Amino acid sequence: MRYVAPFRDRARxxxxxxxxxxxxxxxxxxxxxxxxxxxxxxxxxxxxxLPAQLELIHGPGCPVCVTPLAVLGAAFELSLRSEVTLxxxxxxLRVPGPRGDLLAARALGADVRxxxxxxDAVEVARRCPERQVVFFAVG
Numbered sequence: 001m002r003y004v005a006p007f008r009d010r011a012r013x014x015x016x017x018x019x020x021x022x023x024x025x026x027x028x029x030x031x032x033x034x035x036x037x038x039x040x041x042x043x044x045x046x047x048x049x050l051p052a053q054l055e056l057i058h059g060p061g062c063p064v065c066v067t068p069l070a071v072l073g074a075a076f077e078l079s080l081r082s083e084v085t086l087x088x089x090x091x092x093l094r095v096p097g098p099r100g101d102l103l104a105a106r107a108l109g110a111d112v113r114x115x116x117x118x119x120d121a122v123e124v125a126r127r128c129p130e131r132q133v134v135f136f137a138v139g
Contacts, residue, residue, distance in 0.1 A: 035065035072097030089123035
């Protein structure tokens with residue numbers, strides 16, 4: 001709770017809102033990129049604390065938020081093929097699809113690996129030439 005408490009301090013919230021208002025010396029447009037950000041802003045009425053000259057624009061959504069269920073299902077099925085090594089960013093492994101997430105596929109025996117960069121997937125392919133290495137990312 002010690003990490004959450006400062007965000008519930010009304011005096012601190014008013015102070016930060018006042019600093020934002022003071023910094024907005026002209027009209028600004030700020031885009032939220034992730035649906036989670038948009039949801040948090042709405043749920044906590046953060047937009048009501050912002051000055052009128054600061055306009056929030058709802059962005060395209062991050063890859064995790066906008067990945068269609070059919071694509072998640074296809075990645076799940078592909079990962080279960082014995083010759084496939086599926087590489088993806090860590091956040092994609094927890095996104096539920098029609099049959100489960102990629103962590104569930106891994107639990108079923110799929111070779112699913114977390115990479116930090118597409119180049120990491122290239123390195124996996126170089127080290128495992130007998131495997132069909134798939135880099136799964138959306139965006």
